[in-house]
Amino acid sequence: MSGRFKPAVKTYTRPVTGTWWKENPFFLVYMAREATALFVFIYALVLLSGVVSLALGQSAYEAWQALLTTKTSLVFHLILLGLLAYHTYTWFKVMPKTTPQIDIAPQTIVKTGVLFTAGLSVVIVAVLFGVTR
Amino acid sequence: MTAETNTRTIEIDVLRYDPDSGAPPRYQTYTVPFQHDTSVLVGLQYIKDHLDGTLTFRWSCRMAICGSCGTMINGIPQLSCHTFLRDYWPKKLRIDPLEHFPIIKDLAIDQTDFLNKLDSVKPYLIPKQEKPLSEGAYLQTPKQMEQYYNYSQCINCLLCYAACPQYGLTPTFTGPAALALLHRYNADSRDVGWTARSDVLNSEDGVWRCTLVGYCSEVCPKNVDPAHAINQNKVNSTLDYFGVLKLLSTVGLGK
Numbered sequence A: 001m002s003g004r005f006k007p008a009v010k011t012y013t014r015p016v017t018g019t020w021w022k023e024n025p026f027f028l029v030y031m032a033r034e035a036t037a038l039f040v041f042i043y044a045l046v047l048l049s050g051v052v053s054l055a056l057g058q059s060a061y062e063a064w065q066a067l068l069t070t071k072t073s074l075v076f077h078l079i080l081l082g083l084l085a086y087h088t089y090t091w092f093k094v095m096p097k098t099t100p101q102i103d104i105a106p107q108t109i110v111k112t113g114v115l116f117t118a119g120l121s122v123v124i125v126a127v128l129f130g131v132t133r
Numbered sequence B: 001m002t003a004e005t006n007t008r009t010i011e012i013d014v015l016r017y018d019p020d021s022g023a024p025p026r027y028q029t030y031t032v033p034f035q036h037d038t039s040v041l042v043g044l045q046y047i048k049d050h051l052d053g054t055l056t057f058r059w060s061c062r063m064a065i066c067g068s069c070g071t072m073i074n075g076i077p078q079l080s081c082h083t084f085l086r087d088y089w090p091k092k093l094r095i096d097p098l099e100h101f102p103i104i105k106d107l108a109i110d111q112t113d114f115l116n117k118l119d120s121v122k123p124y125l126i127p128k129q130e131k132p133l134s135e136g137a138y139l140q141t142p143k144q145m146e147q148y149y150n151y152s153q154c155i156n157c158l159l160c161y162a163a164c165p166q167y168g169l170t171p172t173f174t175g176p177a178a179l180a181l182l183h184r185y186n187a188d189s190r191d192v193g194w195t196a197r198s199d200v201l202n203s204e205d206g207v208w209r210c211t212l213v214g215y216c217s218e219v220c221p222k223n224v225d226p227a228h229a230i231n232q233n234k235v236n237s238t239l240d241y242f243g244v245l246k247l248l249s250t251v252g253l254g255k
């Protein structure tokens, strides 16, 4: 950055390596947060393929539904569920850093967010279960 | 136990860089005697006084308040006066200059980039109107002071910059401490400088360069919490973009 202070004439600049995130456990956790976002995208593709198959007609949609009930798909969805749950948690974990200066303990903000989301998820699953039975 | 029997020795690898030779930095190992209360800084001073007078490093207060003695200790940005050799013994210890800054000599880094960034955030009160001294102090309630108090505790030690991978990858990023100080003044009830500072805050290199790694707040020795200062201002920056901030201030809310 240019400005009124001038840098030292002779210095040595160390290069930033592509592996900087492997050097500190804190950065590994950060990268896990960022990497699990990819699976949110993958699950969005799964849902999108359902919409596309619906547009293609009944037989395509039924084939898509059949695909979802295969064992491979169930295992895949369980893994996705775990990764997405973790990704969701990471968002609540950073939530206290985004609030204005308030008198609520950071841990309370995180816990409230996680409990609210978990509760809401249970309600949605229960409603869906009731509707689709 | 006597002081004599209390003394142990530890090996310290220090990164050396000599601008005169210009050769790439290399590690040099020193064996340093220490006691229970020997800080890493005192270890470095021992090297300079007894083993190698050419070793260069910065320090002043030796009590975690001047902010000059920051180094990477085993890869973690820390104040060397606030870190103790006993916690590393019997293993070796590695000391590097603060990450992401150019090295001037050995452990002394060039902070010019930070100084210019600090300058750019106008780190001083911009009052609505200057009043003469005879009118007395600008008053403030404890609640109003709470809004900025922790951000005003920054000692410019730059540990947060060494902890920030975004600063390492994109050195034009205004960075944790400068943005925390920007917020320190914006959040002050006596200040009306939001507009004067908004170019820096709203820019790509302002709060939006941050991806909330959050390590800056972990390493900060003064609990300044720069990650909090930056990320609450992503909200403010968005409100500013949509003109909501201005609306809020006309009805006496926000700033």
Ligand code: SF4
Binding pocket: B153, B154, B155, B156, B157, B158, B159, B160, B161, B176, B177, B180, B216, B219, B220, B221, B222, B223, B224, B225, B226
């Ligand atoms: S915010 Fe904390 S770590 Fe960063 S310069 Fe200030 S005191 Fe040091």
Ligand code: FES
Binding pocket: B059, B060, B061, B062, B063, B064, B065, B066, B067, B068, B069, B070, B079, B080, B081, B082
């Ligand atoms: S010598 Fe002043 S902070 Fe360490």
